[in-house]
Amino acid sequence: MAGVVDVITEIQLDSPTLAANRIVSAIVDALPSALPPRFEVIVDYKGMRRPPLQPMGKALDYWSIYEWQLQTYARLREVQPNARPVIAGALLFLNELSPTWADLSELRRETDKRRTDVTAEPGSSDAQAICTRKRADQAPPTLSFEFRLRRALRVIPVSKDSIAFAAESFDNVVLDIELARARERSSPHILTEWPNNPTDEATCVACDWKTICPAQDGQMPANVPAEA
Numbered sequence: 669m670a671g672v673v674d675v676i677t678e679i680q681l682d683s684p685t686l687a688a689n690r691i692v693s694a695i696v697d698a699l700p701s702a703l704p705p706r707f708e709v710i711v712d713y714k715g716m717r718r719p720p721l722q723p724m725g726k727a728l729d730y731w732s733i734y735e736w737q738l739q740t741y742a743r744l745r746e747v748q749p750n751a752r753p754v755i756a757g758a759l760l761f762l763n764e765l766s767p768t769w770a771d772l773s774e775l776r777r778e779t780d781k782r783r784t785d786v787t788a789e790p791g792s793s794d795a796q797a798i799c800t801r802k803r804a805d806q807a808p809p810t811l812s813f814e815f816r817l818r819r820a821l822r823v824i825p826v827s828k829d830s831i832a833f834a835a836e837s838f839d840n841v842v843l844d845i846e847l848a849r850a851r852e853r854s855s856p857h858i859l860t861e862w863p864n865n866p867t868d869e870a871t872c873v874a875c876d877w878k879t880i881c882p883a884q885d886g887q888m889p890a891n892v893p894a895e896a
């Protein structure tokens with residue numbers, strides 16, 4: 669298995685030069701209390717908003733999926749020579765730093781249904797901004813930086829148990845992939861042998877297959893049998 673790590677850095681979390689860094693402070697606040705002398709934290713960023721705790725309808729459970737992904741990164745890191753223990757992972761959901769009208773609407777809905785873990789204080793200016801209804805002639809209201817940062821950052825503890833659980837969950841996903849790959853080998857119709865899942869609009873928008881995906885126009889390409 670091979671992969672690319674974007675950045676590796678080494679810092680002293682209690683260094684005075686980082687005292688004003690609010691991302692570092694937020695990560696430190698979320699770390700477990702008993703820490704080894706030297707350790708690693710994996711940071712991953714996503715070009716999306718913070719996922720809900722439970723998905724709506726048939727949407728994928730990105731809350732769990734990204735947690736498993738981080739735990740898997742931690743496992744891969746720990747088996748490298750001379751690696752230090754990974755004690756946590758931090759996810760940064762970048763869209764939370766500049767929410768759109770659609771993001772505010774989703775947040776309002778998730779707050780009402782108690783599907784998100786970071787909500788605005790009732791009566792606060794952030795809560796009022798989230799309740800603002802869309803005006804086509806106006807930019808969305810600006811939320812406080814503290815609230816946006818809390819929404820953007822999720823720190824996930826890493827332990828042997830959490831890594832083992834994530835590995836088992838990912839095994840099921842890998843099994844689905846291997847089965848589809850095996851079917852594809854014995855069939856000329858790749859589009860029918862791989863399951864599609866159009867429940868997440870943002871993923872479909874970014875997908876290279878969307879122009880030929882049966883789930884997008886509801887039709888099989890002409891060279892694919894309808895019953896396949």
Ligand code: SF4
Nearest residue numbers: 864865866872875881
């Ligand atoms: S466009 Fe089709 S293949 Fe691409 S993500 Fe959506 S459902 Fe999956």
